[in-house]
Structures are given as C-alpha cells and as structure tokens.
Amino acid sequence: MGVERVVPPATTTPGDPVQPPQLVQREMAATLSLEPAGRSCWDEPLSIAVRGLAPEQPVTLRAALRDERGALFRAHARYRADAHGQLDLARAPALGGSFAGLEPMGLLWAMEPERPLWRLLKRDVRTPFVVELEVLDGHEPDGGRLLARAVHERHFMAPGVRRVPVREGRVRATLFLPPEPGPFPGIVDLFGLGGGLLEYRASLLAGKGFAVLALAYYNYDDLPKGMETMRMEYFEEAVNYLLSHPEVKSPGVGVLGISKGGELALAMASFLKGIKAAVIINGSVAAVGNTIYYKDETIPPVSLLRNRVRMTKDGLQDVVDALQSPLVEQKSFIPVERSDSTFLLLVGQDDHNWKSEFYANEISKRLQAHGKEKPQIICYPEAGHYIEPPYFPLCKAGMHLLVGANITFGGEPKPHAMAQVDAWQQLQTFFHKHLGGEERTIPAKL
Numbered sequence: 001m002g003v004e005r006v007v008p009p010a011t012t013t014p015g016d017p018v019q020p021p022q023l024v025q026r027e028m029a030a031t032l033s034l035e036p037a038g039r040s041c042w043d044e045p046l047s048i049a050v051r052g053l054a055p056e057q058p059v060t061l062r063a064a065l066r067d068e069r070g071a072l073f074r075a076h077a078r079y080r081a082d083a084h085g086q087l088d089l090a091r092a093p094a095l096g097g098s099f100a101g102l103e104p105m106g107l108l109w110a111m112e113p114e115r116p117l118w119r120l121l122k123r124d125v126r127t128p129f130v131v132e133l134e135v136l137d138g139h140e141p142d143g144g145r146l147l148a149r150a151v152h153e154r155h156f157m158a159p160g161v162r163r164v165p166v167r168e169g170r171v172r173a174t175l176f177l178p179p180e181p182g183p184f185p186g187i188v189d190l191f192g193l194g195g196g197l198l199e200y201r202a203s204l205l206a207g208k209g210f211a212v213l214a215l216a217y218y219n220y221d222d223l224p225k226g227m228e229t230m231r232m233e234y235f236e237e238a239v240n241y242l243l244s245h246p247e248v249k250s251p252g253v254g255v256l257g258i259s260k261g262g263e264l265a266l267a268m269a270s271f272l273k274g275i276k277a278a279v280i281i282n283g284s285v286a287a288v289g290n291t292i293y294y295k296d297e298t299i300p301p302v303s304l305l306r307n308r309v310r311m312t313k314d315g316l317q318d319v320v321d322a323l324q325s326p327l328v329e330q331k332s333f334i335p336v337e338r339s340d341s342t343f344l345l346l347v348g349q350d351d352h353n354w355k356s357e358f359y360a361n362e363i364s365k366r367l368q369a370h371g372k373e374k375p376q377i378i379c380y381p382e383a384g385h386y387i388e389p390p391y392f393p394l395c396k397a398g399m400h401l402l403v404g405a406n407i408t409f410g411g412e413p414k415p416h417a418m419a420q421v422d423a424w425q426q427l428q429t430f431f432h433k434h435l436g437g438e439e440r441t442i443p444a445k446l
Contacts, residue, residue, distance in 0.1 A: 384411020
C-alpha cells in the first residue's frame with residue numbers, strides 16, 4: 001500500500017482557520033497494458049501485461065465478448081505476478097482456469113460460450129468484436145476485487161481494406177480488396193453448410209495482399225433456399241467475374257474452402273478452368289448431401305448410413321462413420337484427376353464431421369495415379385473440423401443441418417488453436433507462391 005498526502009478541495013472562506021492536510025491510505029493502481037493498444041485485427045497476436053501489482057501477488061485475468069446475437073463468450077486464467085509486481089502473459093505461465101501453461105493468446109482461443117453448442121462467427125465485418133479484459137485480486141474468477149480493466153477492439157478489416165458488394169449476373173458475393181492499387185492474387189472463398197454469406201476470412205485475407213471474393217451459394221438473397229443441387233456453372237460465373245476484374249492478377253485464381261465449401265472447391269478445381277491453386281480445409285472427395293452438376297455431367301451424393309451413427313457420452317451424435325466410402329460408390333467421387341490446379345490439403349486428424357484425412361489421402365492417390373502433381377497435405381493432431389483463422393475458439397459440437405441433430409465436430413482446444421495459427425500462415429504462403437504477390441507476415445503466437 002502507498003501512503004499519499006491528499007489536500008481536500010478548498011471549502012473555507014478567508015479568515016477561517018487552516019485545516020491540516022489529511023493522511024489517507026490509497027492502493028497502488030494496477031494497470032492493464034495491451035499492445036497493439038486500443039485495436040488490432042482479429043488474426044494479430046495481442047500482448048497482454050499487468051503492472052503495479054504487489055510482488056508475487058495472485059491474480060485472475062478474465063476475458064469476455066458478445067457476438068452480434070448477444071451470446072457471451074468467456075475465458076479466465078490464474079496467474080502470479082513476478083518479484084517486481086509485473087505480469088507478462090508472454091513469459092508467465094497460467095496456473096489453471098480455462099487453460100494452463102505459457103499461452104499468451106489463451107484468453108481468446110480458450111473462450112467458451114455461455115450458451116451451449118454455440119459457434120463464434122463474425123457476421124458483420126464492418127464492426128469489431130469488443131473484448132473486455134479484467135484483472136481480479138486472488139484466484140477466484142468470480143470473487144476477487146477488480147484491480148484493472150481494459151477494452152480492446154478486434155477488427156476484421158485492416159485499415160484501408162475495401163469491401164465491395166457484388167451482384168453480377170447470378171453471382172451474389174462480396175469482394176475484398178487491399179488498400180493499395182492492384183493487381184492482386186485473386187481467391188474465391190467458400191464456407192460450409194450454414195448457407196448465407198460469411199465474410200470474415202475473406203476480409204482478413206484482403207489485409208494480407210489478396211483480392212478475395214466471399215461467395216454465397218445458397219440461402220442468401222435470391223439464391224436457392226436449399227442445397228439439393230449444386231451447379232458448377234454458378235461457381236464458374238464467379239471465377240470468371242474474379243478473373244476479369246481489373247485489380248486481380250491473371251492468368252488464374254485460387255479457391256479456398258472449408259467443410260462443404262472444401263468439397264465444392266475441389267469440384268471447382270476439377271471441372272473449371274482458371275483455377276491455379278486450391279486450399280481444401282477438411283473437405284470431402286465425394287459429393288455429400290446433394291448432386292453436383294456441370295453441363296451434362298452429374299455426381300450423385302454418397303449414401304448416408306444412419307445405422308453407423310453413434311451416440312457420445314454427452315448425448316451428441318458422432319457421424320464420422322456415417323457416410324458410405326466413395327471407393328464403394330465410385331459415381332460419387334469428384335473427378336479430381338481432371339484438375340490442373342496445385343493443391344494444399346489441411347486436415348484435422350480429430351475431425352468427426354467426416355473422414356477428412358482419408359479423403360485427403362484418396363485425393364492424393366488419384367492425382368498421382370493420373371500423373372498429376374502430388375498435393376501438399378498437412379495433418380494436425382487433435383484438431384477438429386472447423387479450422388478457422390487464428391484465435392477463434394474451438395467449435396467442438398453443434399447442429400448439423402444434414403443430420404438434423406447436434407453432432408460432435410472433434411478437436412481439443414490447445415492443439416486446435418495451434419493448428420489454426422499454423423494453417424493460416426500455410427495457406428497464405430501457398431497462395432502467394434502459386435498466385436504471385438508479396439507475402440506479408442505478422443508473427444502469430446498463441
């Protein structure tokens with residue numbers, strides 16, 4: 001405790017006796033320091049430090065944010081200040097809580113939803129997520145006295161990134177362009193089964209020097225409400241739009257897809273011209289849940305074998321074995337051997353949505369059997385299905401629209417978080433190498 005001499009405001013009139021100064025006890029103020037200060041991009045590492053604590057003081061750090069639908073996400077961790085009353089999360093291990101050990105970004109990636117089975121998504125990239133950080137005295141996450149507090153904005157559009165809504169022919173999308181004049185390497189970005197238009201991955205990648213078209217393909221605007229059929233001509237129109245854009249480098253573009261979007265990205269690379277590079281994140285090698293059409297060709301979906309669905313101890317469905325193998329139903333195998341694209345396949349080895357590692361290996365086998373270049377496959381142990389940009393919390397379980405029930409998606413928080421940081425850098429390096437452009441690295445950390 002520090003002792004300060006405090007003189008109260010003058011309340012006397014001339015001639016009154018002078019009152020002696022009062023001695024009061026005032027606590028030394030702790031400060032919570034963030035770097036970058038005030039705001040940063042979501043995929044940037046954030047340095048968190050506390051100063052002005054007592055030597056070796058036990059404290060709890062808490063982080064919280066609300067998504068755009070009001071759902072609360074929280075994490076906390078217990079720490080001990082050093083002999084100088086300082087705490088730096090890059091050097092001090094967490095002693096427990098939502099995570100343990102040296103985890104500088106753990107307060108973000110370890111967040112859990114207050115509402116069960118709720119996935120953190122960014123729906124409007126024009127606004128940030130506002131993260132509230134608190135330092136509490138002691139090791140009780142809900143009982144300690146508040147020592148310091150800070151608010152930090154995590155943005156999804158780097159300064160100057162341009163957002164251009166696209167309604168061109170049938171194409172419904174948003175194009176994100178870097179701040180400076182182009183041309184830039186172009187990428188078509190596809191998400192999974194939820195439908196609609198998600199922009200947060202595209203907006204972040206635009207800050208890394210790419211022109212990225214976040215493409216909706218159903219349940220958005222005037223697009224079909226359901227996904228019973230997928231016609232490659234729609235995706236071809238999107239590729240041609242990007243190829244013809246004056247700020248996009250020729251002669252080819254890339255495609256990036258996760259989950260159902262990975263399956264469709266594989267089909268695009270197999271059927272369509274102009275795709276030089278494809279990154280598939282936990283995608284299928286077979287049509288799933290709908291027929292894929294291109295001109296006079298059809299790829300029917302593999303069978304769903306409901307007798308292979310298992311229940312977990314948490315009452316969730318585990319559907320990892322529920323799809324028939326495309327080696328059994330060959331008509332459902334996407335003809336990847338036709339592709340002239342270069343592939344990067346990113347695989348969560350604990351993906352329980354479907355057999356992503358098996359699919360990646362079958363893609364590789366078929367490409368090589370037809371004299372094509374062997375794809376790069378990167379496998380992440382204990383990573384689940386939704387490998388997102390860095391620092392998104394693990395979505396371990398949730399509703400699966402095809403199954404019509406809550407399923408487990410797999411993954412463990414720490415290795416999944418490590419996978420996201422690495423995958424983010426790997427896909428940027430891959431696209432810069434094969435599409436051209438200047439790589440920009442922000443050193444990511446956990």
